[in-house]
Amino acid sequence: MAGETDSGRAAPGAVLARIASTIGIATEGVAMSLGLALFGIILIALGLNSIGAIIVILAIPVALFFRDPERFPERTENVVISGADGKVTDISDVSFPGSTGKPCRRVSVFMSPLNVHVNRAPVAGEVTMVEHTAGEFRAAFRDDASERNERNLIAMTDAAGRMFGMMQVAGYLARRIVCRLRARDRIQAGQRxxxxxxxxxxxxxxxxxxxxxxxxxxxxxxGESIIGAIEQ
Structure with missing residues (x-):
């Protein structure tokens, strides 16, 4: 059966995904938050009550950081949906990243540590490229962050063949970018x-x-806010 080992037991990844869905946090946060909580409980059991209690309490903000609420866009046709929670920090006309050089609009959204950090697809269509670029870890709100920081570019086309892009940019604190997509994947607007x-x-x-x-x-x-719409 899919998602299980030959012995019939659920694979570790499937178990983490199930736990994540149940408690409403991203899969990547399950091991970290539950690991901290379990470590704290062990310390308490060993008599290190104060240290153990602090570690258990620390597991709560870690879990909150990875929170993953359900989101449903009201409209998906001829619109671009925000792929991130946060504050709009830049709106400009630029060239599409990479070798195409096509003119496009760019809307940048800065996520603070207090925002939901799960990213969602801005449009429905097909992924044409996923490209990771190593770089620096400067403050993500800087104008040059998308050219100098660690980043991951996802290019996609919609049913009409129009090109869209979404770039995940690591910031001063962010040291890990997670992307679950590959070229040729089909995506729905608003999906994680x-x-x-x-x-x-x-x-x-x-x-x-x-x-x-x-x-x-x-x-x-x-997955909810519309940041662009085609002229009718």
Whole structure:
């Protein structure tokens, strides 16, 4: 059976995913938060009550960081949905990352450590490229973060063949980017596609025929907020 070992027991990854779904946090946070809690309980059992209690309490904010609430976009046709929770810090006309050089609009969303850090697909379509680039770990809100920081570019096309992009940018604290997509994957608008740990940023790239529907300083929610819409 899929998701189980030959012995009939659920594989570790499937077990973590099941626990994550039950308690409402991202899979990547299960081992970390439960591990801390278990370690603290062991210390308490050994008589180290104060230290154990502190570690158990620390497991709570770790779990909260990895929280993964359900999100459902009200509309998906001819719109771009935010792939991240946070604050809009940049809106500009740029060239699409990589070798294409096509003009596009960019909307950047900065995620503080207090935001939900699970990223979601901005449009429905097919993934054409996933490209990771090593780099620095500067403050993610800096203008040059998308060119100098550790980053992961996801390029995709919709049913009409229009090109979109989403760049996960690691920040000063973020040291790990998680992307669950590969080239040729089919995606739905608003589906979970990965996360970036701690303070970080997501850049959205979409065709110039789309108008930007947010302003600098706006707060947006991944999988819900519309950041671009095609002119009708």
């Amino acid at each position: 596609i990965g996360l970036i740990m701690f303070g970080s940023r997501v850049d959205h790239f979409f065709p110039p025929e789309y108008r930007v529907t947010v302003s600098l300083g706006d707060r947006v929610r991944a």
